[in-house]
Amino acid sequence: MSHPLSAVSQMLERNQALFEGKSLLVCGALEDDYPRELAGIARELMVFTTDYSYFLTQQEALGERIHFGHELGGETRFDALLLLLPKAKAEARFLLAMVTPLLHAGADIFLAGDNNGGINGADKLIAPYAGKPVKRDSARRCSLYHGELCEPVAPFSLEEWFSQYQCQIGDTQLTIQALPGVFSASELDLGSKMLLANLPAMSGSLLDFGCGAGVIGSVLAKRNPNLDITMVDINALALESSRRTLAANGLTAQVLASDVYSALPGRFDRIVSNPPFHAGLKTHYAATETFLAEAPRHLAHHGTLTIVANLFLRYQPIxxxxxxxxxxxAADTKFRVYRSSL
Ligand SMILES: C[S@@+](CC[C@H](N)C(=O)[O-])C[C@H]1O[C@@H](n2cnc3c(N)ncnc32)[C@H](O)[C@@H]1O
Structure with missing residues (x-):
């Protein structure tokens, strides 16, 4: 499937002389096929994404030039960085700290995004690396900022980017560890709490769909030592956070990148989830609708699906x-817990 160019990419397209002949690193909020065009313009290209769905759509065209994960290291050095401003500023700071050590001295740093995503003012994010960035272009309600890497950057240490908090869910005490921008990175979501208060003791196999920082899967692993748990998410930062949360609590589960069921051929006795619902991001609704509608094909004969959802989300008909x-x-003024069986 091809992805029509976003407004940001259309603005970048008319500035592409800036990327010509460069060894270019692209990361951030990637959502279309523009990096494929850049592959024909830049001398060398590396695309780094934390979004597994984006990786799957570009992997065939970009091959080894796209890397999915929570960290980019290696020996390659780049002479330009193009950061597409992510929704969470904390994630932008994290990405900049991670990738600026991979740039040559004096490298170009480009930051692009749309006005609604807060691009104007976001040039502050690159100021620590690039002195005073200048606005190079602005069109289609988008802007492009540019600066040059002016000082050597400290090596990146992933450890420094995990937040940690303790939470008590019923009788279960848990340490949560999370990277920036991950859901429930700083406190337990009330919907997830309600879901966990309404799950019985379980055995067999369980899928925690959209595991985020790993709260649901970890609580269930602690409560049900014989439960065989698989946790999936589309976001590499969420997956690494889930692995850390499990390890911090001495728990084990399978943690996998999956776009809805893309990496899950088998069936489960139970599926539980606080599914994605980010308002304004259409794809997240589509993912949840597919997740719910296709759940029966991923459940064993007597399997059940239990989810929590905000009252305004119309999942009941699906x-x-x-x-x-x-x-x-269960229900309160904000959430409902639904349990469906075959
Ligand atoms: C509402 S959060 C719930 C996080 C966690 N389970 C909790 O309760 O704190 C939903 C999660 O679904 C993930 N997600 C979004 N789209 C997805 C998809 N297509 N496939 C798998 N996971 C997805 C998001 O990255 C996010 O971590």
């Missing part, structure tokens, strides 16, 4: 169309 039985197990 659940009722896909499952024989759907009940509301």
């Amino acid at each position: 659940l009722e169309a896909s499952f024989t039985r759907t009940e509301i197990r």
Whole structure:
């Protein structure tokens, strides 16, 4: 599937002389096929993404020039960086700290994004590396800032970027560790808390869909030592956070990158989730609709799906169309916990 160029990429397209002949590193909020165009313009290209779905769509065209993960290291050095401003500023800071050590002295640093995503003012993010950045262009409600790497950068240490907090969920005490921008990175979500308060003791196999910092899977692993748990997320920073949360609590589970069920051929006795719902990001609704509608094909014969959702999300009709039985197990003024069975 090809992705029409975003407004940001259309603005970049008319500035592409800036990238000609460079060894270029591209990262941040990637959402279209523009990096493929850059592959024909730059001398060398590396695209770094934390989004597994984006990686899957570009892997064939870009081959080894795209890397999915929570960290980019290696010996290659670049003479230009193009950062597409991510939604969370904390993630932008994290990416800059990670990739600026991979730049040559004097390298170009480009920052692009749209006005709604807060690009104007975001030049402050590159100021620590590039002195006073200048605005190179602005079009289609987007802007492009440019600076040059003016000082040597400290080596990146992933450890310094984890936040940590303790939480008590019923009888279960847990340490959560999370990288910037990951859901529940600084406190437990009330929806997830309600979901966990409404799950019985379990055995067999369980899928924690959209595991984030690993709260749900880790609580269930602690409560149910015989449960065989698989945790999936699309976001590499979430996956690494889940691995850290499990390790910090002495727990084990399988942690996998998956775009909805893309990496999951098998069936589970239970699926649990606080599914993605970010308002304004259409793809997240689409992912959740697919997740719910296709759940029966990933459940064993007597399997159940239990989710928590904000009241305004209209998941009940999808659940009722896909499952024989759907009940509301808990509700308050903000959330509902649904349990569906085949
Ligand atoms: C509402 S958060 C829940 C996080 C965690 N389970 C909790 O309760 O704190 C939803 C998670 O779904 C992930 N997600 C979004 N789209 C996805 C997809 N297509 N496939 C897998 N996970 C996805 C997001 O990265 C996010 O971590």
